[in-house]
Amino acid sequence: MIQKVLIANRGEIALRIIRACRELGIKTLAVYSEADVQSLHVQLADEAICIGGPRSADSYLKADRIIAAAEIADVDAIHPGYGFLSENARFAEQCEKCNIKFIGPKSKSIEMMGNKSVAKETVRKAGVPIVPGSDGPVDSEAEAITFARKAGYPVIIKAVAGGGGRGMRIAHNDISFAKEFHVARNEAEKAFGNGAVYIEKYIEKPRHIEFQILADAHGHVIHLGERDCSVQRRHQKLIEESPSPFLTPSLRKAMGKAAIRAATAAAYENAGTIEFLVDAKGNFYFIEMNTRIQVEHPVTEEVTGIDLVKQQIHIANGEKLPFGQGDIVTKGHAIECRINAEDPARNFAPSPGTIGLYYPPGGHGVRVDSHAYSGYAIPPYYDSMIGKLICYGKTRQEALRIASRALNEYLIRGIKTTIPLHRAIMSDPVFMEGKATTAYMEDFFARTPPDVFV
Ligand code: ADP
Numbered sequence: 001m002i003q004k005v006l007i008a009n010r011g012e013i014a015l016r017i018i019r020a021c022r023e024l025g026i027k028t029l030a031v032y033s034e035a036d037v038q039s040l041h042v043q044l045a046d047e048a049i050c051i052g053g054p055r056s057a058d059s060y061l062k063a064d065r066i067i068a069a070a071e072i073a074d075v076d077a078i079h080p081g082y083g084f085l086s087e088n089a090r091f092a093e094q095c096e097k098c099n100i101k102f103i104g105p106k107s108k109s110i111e112m113m114g115n116k117s118v119a120k121e122t123v124r125k126a127g128v129p130i131v132p133g134s135d136g137p138v139d140s141e142a143e144a145i146t147f148a149r150k151a152g153y154p155v156i157i158k159a160v161a162g163g164g165g166r167g168m169r170i171a172h173n174d175i176s177f178a179k180e181f182h183v184a185r186n187e188a189e190k191a192f193g194n195g196a197v198y199i200e201k202y203i204e205k206p207r208h209i210e211f212q213i214l215a216d217a218h219g220h221v222i223h224l225g226e227r228d229c230s231v232q233r234r235h236q237k238l239i240e241e242s243p244s245p246f247l248t249p250s251l252r253k254a255m256g257k258a259a260i261r262a263a264t265a266a267a268y269e270n271a272g273t274i275e276f277l278v279d280a281k282g283n284f285y286f287i288e289m290n291t292r293i294q295v296e297h298p299v300t301e302e303v304t305g306i307d308l309v310k311q312q313i314h315i316a317n318g319e320k321l322p323f324g325q326g327d328i329v330t331k332g333h334a335i336e337c338r339i340n341a342e343d344p345a346r347n348f349a350p351s352p353g354t355i356g357l358y359y360p361p362g363g364h365g366v367r368v369d370s371h372a373y374s375g376y377a378i379p380p381y382y383d384s385m386i387g388k389l390i391c392y393g394k395t396r397q398e399a400l401r402i403a404s405r406a407l408n409e410y411l412i413r414g415i416k417t418t419i420p421l422h423r424a425i426m427s428d429p430v431f432m433e434g435k436a437t438t439a440y441m442e443d444f445f446a447r448t449p450p451d452v453f454v
Contacts, residue, residue, distance in 0.1 A: 011371045181197070230437050246434065
């Protein structure tokens, strides 16, 4: 049984994992970089070990040092959180070899799903619809253009090793394709050390709807409903909610079944997410699987009442899922706003610095997952997300009202944040009517003067 967990992460997700462990009576070890000495995860964990310099490459991505820390402190398991080493198959394998439980899927599943074209081929064979395209990497421009014409313009060129909304280019015809193909390959090489790209039909104004999966080591795979993550800027999620205002019960059922087939095809174990794009007619297409806990997991927790991080630990312990598909009932509506240290009035320029006053909202229906506090100096080396505001109401309308109220209460002085942007979106008619697609933010910016975000 797991008695002590190393948390190979920082920020709000490290706190989230510490909380789950503490409630389960499990000891925690934080690892941290020199820039994170003042971080809350270091202060709240039972033990903490510094593993290197401020840059991620010198600390949170140093697998060997993390494993060494695990051995020194004699932990049974490592929780990787999201980002950093969470989807690194080699790291999971290293843990397996050192007899340390990796709280996540087996390295083989990570490897299979981490390569986007292998992932698509795997789920296609399991009968899950995928976006038409090259289905595998394309090397030459001539070969790529053939696929692009076959799929029909517009097409999207995606990095095989891509992630975080990066490494994607859209082309509308042969001429723009030739240019974007080379740009995409160069960018992919620089960002991911792998220049391989593949081609997909670009679905116009789709919704991004993903299903939360839980799978145990005994072959049980269930889903916990969906999250609608259509509100995105540059392919990066800003707001997520559950349930999706777009899905009908029959479409939800069909997509849930497809998600389970996809996870089963990957021999999946632990918590994971199957991401789909859904067009206006309700056709859905698998785009990728995330083999880790996601940033937006709390909205699922709020509507199902299930603590996903605790379930991850139970699964890693080899326990059977305590519920079946028929036991999963969702209730009410939850919405999450990502609070980033960025200036929405200045094209989302990063805004690191020292927080003056920090006052998070509270009250009925409000949950804040954040590592921020008054006087906290945000290091410039990491992700700009400093917190998540999750609001829960009996209906979508109530959840939105609670979110508006909470955003008005949320005080973060000394730095710029995305709070004013969220406030504007919560009262925007298109969003309020549940009509946002992935094209929503662009349209919203085009019709909203930037002084709204100040
Ligand atoms: P990443 O792994 O970088 O997050 P994804 O494949 O999950 O990349 O895609 C992220 C977002 O990019 C999607 O939510 C969607 O908005 C957009 N996108 C990806 N593929 C397509 C496509 N074929 N057509 C239209 N939009 C797409």
